[in-house]
Structures are given as structure tokens and as C-alpha cells.
Amino acid sequence: MEKVIDIQHLSKSFGAREVLKDIDFSVNKGEVVSIIGSSGSGKSTLLRCINLLEKPSGGQIIYNGENILDDKHDIHAYRTKLGMVFQQFNLFNNHNVLSNCVVGQVKVLKRSKEEAEKIAMKYLKVVGMDQYVNANAKQLSGGQKQRVAIARALSMEPDVMLFDEPTSALDPEMVGEVLKVMKELAESGLTMLIVTHEMEFAKEVSDRVVFMDKGVIAEEGSPEQIFNNPTQDRTREFLKRTLK
Numbered sequence: 001m002e003k004v005i006d007i008q009h010l011s012k013s014f015g016a017r018e019v020l021k022d023i024d025f026s027v028n029k030g031e032v033v034s035i036i037g038s039s040g041s042g043k044s045t046l047l048r049c050i051n052l053l054e055k056p057s058g059g060q061i062i063y064n065g066e067n068i069l070d071d072k073h074d075i076h077a078y079r080t081k082l083g084m085v086f087q088q089f090n091l092f093n094n095h096n097v098l099s100n101c102v103v104g105q106v107k108v109l110k111r112s113k114e115e116a117e118k119i120a121m122k123y124l125k126v127v128g129m130d131q132y133v134n135a136n137a138k139q140l141s142g143g144q145k146q147r148v149a150i151a152r153a154l155s156m157e158p159d160v161m162l163f164d165e166p167t168s169a170l171d172p173e174m175v176g177e178v179l180k181v182m183k184e185l186a187e188s189g190l191t192m193l194i195v196t197h198e199m200e201f202a203k204e205v206s207d208r209v210v211f212m213d214k215g216v217i218a219e220e221g222s223p224e225q226i227f228n229n230p231t232q233d234r235t236r237e238f239l240k241r242t243l244k
């Protein structure tokens with residue numbers, strides 16, 4: 001299987017506090033991986049280290065056979081290959097929906113405006129937001145904002161999509177529409193890495209589930225194994241607390 005990202009011995013400290021400890025982890029092409037675990041276990045930090053929003057304290061991130069943490073490596077090129085969807089959407093609020101999905105393509109990928117708009121429309125259709133191209137981002141509901149944020153990330157045509165608790169900031173009635181889009185993307189063969197508290201979704205959609213605890217990967221396996229036959233006590237305890 002082709003590894004899109006291969007992480008070896010990754011560590012991250014904030015001051016004296018070691019939040020990620022010697023993490024080995026990889027994502028294969030076309031794979032959907034969910035990262036679950038208690039609050040503070042390091043899930044978001046792992047995702048943010050992968051796309052270099054946080055600088056890892058140690059270890060390697062191998063992408064295309066090269067360690068992108070080497071000083072000589074072009075971090076900028078690497079980052080354009082990762083699509084990121086945040087809990088808080090992070091849309092440009094003074095731009096309309098189409099423009100939100102076009103700006104990055106033109107600025108970063110140097111696509112023409114026409115080409116960028118065509119690509120943006122394609123992905124706005126995928127997330128069911130093509131009827132809203134002229135709406136201002138700040139007029140949208142949370143669920144609509146998140147779907148636009150997904151279309152914006154897809155418009156950059158990344159190798160892997162990273163989702164950092166994409167439904168945690170949504171009103172409950174809007175969670176479903178975002179998960180539905182994500183499920184469709186997962187089924188389309190997109191490579192996805194998802195930090196989530198949505199256990200049912202993780203169980204249904206993932207190829208692999210990673211359980212993090214206190215800065216380490218405590219256990220990983222198929223959804224069937226993690227949810228039905230966990231081997232570690234701490235996985236069992238977490239699931240008992242979360243699924244009751």
C-alpha cells in the first residue's frame with residue numbers, strides 16, 4: 001500500500017509539557033482514518049503537527065520519500081498538498097462563497113480566475129452549496145459554512161484532507177449535513193484523516209481507527225476491532241465513558 005504520509009518518532013512539547021510522545025503513524029492512499037480519544041490526549045496537536053501549524057519538537061514526517069522536517073525541504077509545497085478543515089470554519093467572512101473557494105487557488109496555485117471558478121463550482125456542487133455562490137460567508141448557517149470550508153479545501157485538490165473536529169462547533173441539527181458530505185467523500189476514495197468525537201460516524205466510515213491517550217497511540221485497528229474488541233483497558237474505559 002502506498003503511504004501518503006509516514007510519521008516516525010514524532011514528538012511535541014509545549015514548554016515542559018510533552019503532548020505527543022514518540023508517535024509512529026502513517027496514512028495510506030485512499031484510506032479514511034479517524035483519530036479518537038479523550039479531551040487533551042493530543043489528537044488536534046497531532047493533526048496540527050502534520051500540517052505544520054505546530055512545529056514538531058522531534059521526529060520525521062516523510063512525504064514523497066523525503067523528510068519534510070529537514071531544513072532544506074520546501075514546506076510550502078508540502079502544505080499545499082494538505083487540505084485542512086477546522087472546527088471554527090475559518091472562512092473569509094467578507095468574501096462570498098465562490099470567492100472563498102477561489103482565492104487560495106489563484107494566490108497559491110497560480111490558477112487563472114476562470115479555471116479556479118470552474119474547479120470551485122465542481123466542489124461546491126459536491127458539498128451541495130452551488131446554489132449559494134453569491135451569498136456572503138457570514139450569512140450562512142454553521143453547517144453551510146463548514147460545507148463551504150470543505151469545498152474550499154477540496155478546490156486545492158490536496159493529496160489528503162485533514163479534519164479537526166469538523167462538527168464540534170455546530171448546532172446539533174447541523175451535524176448530520178456535514179457528516180453526510182464527509183461520508184460521501186470517504187466513499188469516493190479520498191484520503192482522509194479525521195479527528196472526531198462522533199463515534200458512530202468513526203465506526204461507520206473509517207477504514208482504520210486510532211485511539212490516542214495521553215500523547216501516545218494506545219491502540220489502532222479496524223472500526224470493528226476498536227469498537228467491538230478493544231485489546232487495551234484504556235480503550236475499553238474510554239469507549240464505556242463515551243458510548244453510554
Ligand SMILES: Nc1ncnc2c1ncn2[C@@H]1O[C@H](COP(=O)(O)OP(=O)(O)OP(=O)(O)O)[C@@H](O)[C@H]1O
Nearest residue numbers: 014019037038039040041042043044045046165195
Ligand atoms: N498552543 C498550546 N500551548 C500550550 N499547550 C497546548 C497548546 N495546544 C495544545 N496544548 C495542550 O496540549 C494537550 C493536547 O491538546 P490537544 O488539543 O491536542 O488535545 P485533543 O485530544 O485534541 O483534545 P480535544 O478533544 O479537547 O480537542 C492539552 O493538554 C492542551 O492543553
